[in-house]
Amino acid sequence: MAKPLVFQWGDSDLSFQLCKVDRSKLYGYKEVEVIGEGGAVCELATLADDGRTVVGRGGTGLGYVDADGLWSDKTRLKPVDVEGNEIKPVPSSFSAPIKLFETVSADHYLSHNIRMVYQLDCEGDLETLQTELKRGTIFSFPYSYRGGLEANAGFLLLGDDGNIFLAVGDPTKAEFIGLAQVAVFEEEAGGEETDLMDFDMI
Numbered sequence: 001m002a003k004p005l006v007f008q009w010g011d012s013d014l015s016f017q018l019c020k021v022d023r024s025k026l027y028g029y030k031e032v033e034v035i036g037e038g039g040a041v042c043e044l045a046t047l048a049d050d051g052r053t054v055v056g057r058g059g060t061g062l063g064y065v066d067a068d069g070l071w072s073d074k075t076r077l078k079p080v081d082v083e084g085n086e087i088k089p090v091p092s093s094f095s096a097p098i099k100l101f102e103t104v105s106a107d108h109y110l111s112h113n114i115r116m117v118y119q120l121d122c123e124g125d126l127e128t129l130q131t132e133l134k135r136g137t138i139f140s141f142p143y144s145y146r147g148g149l150e151a152n153a154g155f156l157l158l159g160d161d162g163n164i165f166l167a168v169g170d171p172t173k174a175e176f177i178g179l180a181q182v183a184v185f186e187e188e189a190g191g192e193e194t195d196l197m198d199f200d201m202i
Contacts, residue, residue, distance in 0.1 A: 002017065002018070002028060003094050004016055004017055004094075005017075005018060005093060005094055005098070005120070005166070006094075006096075006098065006137070007097065007098050007099075007100050007129075007156070008097040008099045008100065009100050009128070009129050010048075010128065011126075012124070013097050014122055014124050014126065014129065015122060015123075016120040016121060016122045016164075016166075017120070017121045018118040018119075018166065019118060019119045019120075019121060020116065020117075020118050021117045021119055021165075022101075022109060036139060042136065043056065043057055044057065045057070046059075046060065047167065052092075054109070060093040063136065064077060064201040066118050067163065079149050080170070087150075089147060089148060089149055090142065090143065090144050090147060090148060090150060090151045091144070091147050092144055092146055093141075093142075093143050093144050093146040093151075094145075095147070098141050098143075098154075099141075100129075100139045100141070100156065101139075102139065102140050102141060103129075103137050103138060103139055103140065104138050104155070105138070106136070106138065108138075108140075109130065109138050109155055109157070109167075110171055112153055112155075112167075112169040112170060112171055113169050113170055113171075113172045114153075114167045114169035115168060115169050115170070116167070116168040116169075117165055118154075118165065118166040118167075118168075119163055119164075119165055120163075120164045120165065120166055122164075128166070129164075130158065130162075130164070133156070133157060133158035133164065134158060137156055137157075138155055138156070138157045139155065139156040139157070140153065140154065140155055140156075141154050141156075142154065143166075143168050152168050152169065153168070153169055153171065154166060154167070154168055155168075155169075157166040162191060166201050
């Protein structure tokens with residue numbers, strides 16, 4: 001069984017198992033198989049830059065090189081921001097209980113681009129937490145599955161079916177350019193006659 005996600009609610013810790021809600025569970029899915037002449041299923045391969053080498057699945061990988069083109073170990077790398085300051089990685093949300101105390105409005109939640117949704121299952125006593133969530137309370141906290149350079153926004157909320165859901169996303173970045181303007185054509189002074197070419201000059 002996967003490691004549970006633990007929330008600290010009041011004086012108790014509630015352990016939840018995550019069940020990802022994806023499109024295949026909501027709408028179903030289909031798979032496309034390409035069959036060769038012999039009836040075998042074809043697999044996707046990559047053609048190398050030389051135009052001759054065919055690399056099958058699992059035949060490629062990622063590596064790190066320094067400015068001189070030499071291989072570099074990942075443990076030697078340090079993440080930095082645009083100003084060169086070192087970035088402190090965030091821990092995984094599964095490494096310690098998450099305290100539920102910060103709440104947000106529905107408008108704040110809807111201003112995020114939700115990328116993943118999990119249904120949470122718990123065998124503990126959820127009566128007081130569910131009572132709070134039924135009031136429309138949305139809890140917010142930083143969320144990171146494996147840990148990394150930065151955490152996503154996590155939201156704990158209750159669905160219409162009574163299930164508790166974890167929504168993960170990022171703030172929606174909408175840039176305002178300006179109001180729509182109708183193009184206006186202004187005719188130059190002097191009319192069309194000023195633009196006529198005098199063929200006597202040729």
